[in-house]
Amino acid sequence: MRQDTTNIYRQKANYVIDYISSHLHNPLNLAVIADNINVSQRQLLRIMRSFLNESLYSYIARQRVERAVLYMQTEEMSLTKLAEMVGYDNAQSFSKAFKKQFGISPKVYKDELQLRLESAVKSSGNRQSHLSPEIHEEDGLELVYIRIIGTYGEEDPYKSAWNKLIRFLKEKEALSKTTRFIGISFDDPNVTQSRQCRFYACASVQNKIAPSGEFGTIQIKKGKYAVYILEGSYSGLQELYNNISINLDYTIRHSLAFEEYLNSPHNTNEEELLTKIFIPIK
Numbered sequence: 001m002r003q004d005t006t007n008i009y010r011q012k013a014n015y016v017i018d019y020i021s022s023h024l025h026n027p028l029n030l031a032v033i034a035d036n037i038n039v040s041q042r043q044l045l046r047i048m049r050s051f052l053n054e055s056l057y058s059y060i061a062r063q064r065v066e067r068a069v070l071y072m073q074t075e076e077m078s079l080t081k082l083a084e085m086v087g088y089d090n091a092q093s094f095s096k097a098f099k100k101q102f103g104i105s106p107k108v109y110k111d112e113l114q115l116r117l118e119s120a121v122k123s124s125g126n127r128q129s130h131l132s133p134e135i136h137e138e139d140g141l142e143l144v145y146i147r148i149i150g151t152y153g154e155e156d157p158y159k160s161a162w163n164k165l166i167r168f169l170k171e172k173e174a175l176s177k178t179t180r181f182i183g184i185s186f187d188d189p190n191v192t193q194s195r196q197c198r199f200y201a202c203a204s205v206q207n208k209i210a211p212s213g214e215f216g217t218i219q220i221k222k223g224k225y226a227v228y229i230l231e232g233s234y235s236g237l238q239e240l241y242n243n244i245s246i247n248l249d250y251t252i253r254h255s256l257a258f259e260e261y262l263n264s265p266h267n268t269n270e271e272e273l274l275t276k277i278f279i280p281i282k
Helices: 003-022 030-036 041-052 056-074 079-085 091-102 106-123 155-171 234-247
Strands: 134-138 141-149 181-185 198-204 215-220 223-231 258-261 274-280
Touching: 003 030, 003 041, 003 056, 003 215, 030 041, 041 056, 056 079, 056 091, 056 106, 079 091, 091 106, 106 234, 141 155, 141 181, 155 198, 223 234, 234 274
Parallel strands: none
Antiparallel strands: 134 223, 141 198, 141 215, 181 198, 181 258, 223 274, 258 274
16 A cells, blocks of 8 residues: 555544544444545445454444443443443443443443452552642643554554654644643553553644644643652553542543653653643542
8 A cells, every 4th residue: 555545544544533432422323434534434444444453343332332431430320321421322232232342231340340440459559549639720732643552551662653743743843842742541451452452642732733644633621630640660650540540539520531741761760750640520
């Protein structure tokens, strides 16, 4: 495949993945999605399989039930309401899809996940539980991103992605002293298979930049956040997230959590790295 064709397909894939992520509560009509990116439904399915390494139908079904797990962890709600929030017509259809993915009912899964998290926190020595967050009102952010699908923190894919992002910003003359470097982890590795976890390496921009090839755009909306600070290696992020999940004293707001990297691993000792974790709260 020619490079310019590959870039066009990457841009289309970015659009589809982001569209699905923001429309899981609605019926997703493949004909509409295909029309939006000016391809046939057959082309749509072929393009997305090549980027997702799974069928688009399977991806959408998985995203719905994995999003439901997130909602189940943040507040108590009926199966009917939960089904509605992830695009199912009724609780029965949702429960059937959930059991197909996880092999057990939503309630049993929620209870087992809680036990797994508590066990993980206990085995880690609960080193982060003493941290108290600061509460911030954050302005919205306009971001440019490059996506990684795979195990969080793998050195080579992450290094390559960040280097590409920096080059892209320089080409667009969008890199400045006020640029903020942001990471968005869309999936919980306690729920999603590690090879399917989506991470966006992002940079803030003052002015909107048109999506191009593998570089997409996304917005962080204005709102209230509980902000934690991790000192040291990025390998401690998952431990901190597990502790937050168990110990958070605030009500989660349905928005994107994100990380901000305050210094660079290229010129900072690992033990001196500083990362802010922003958890959206009501």
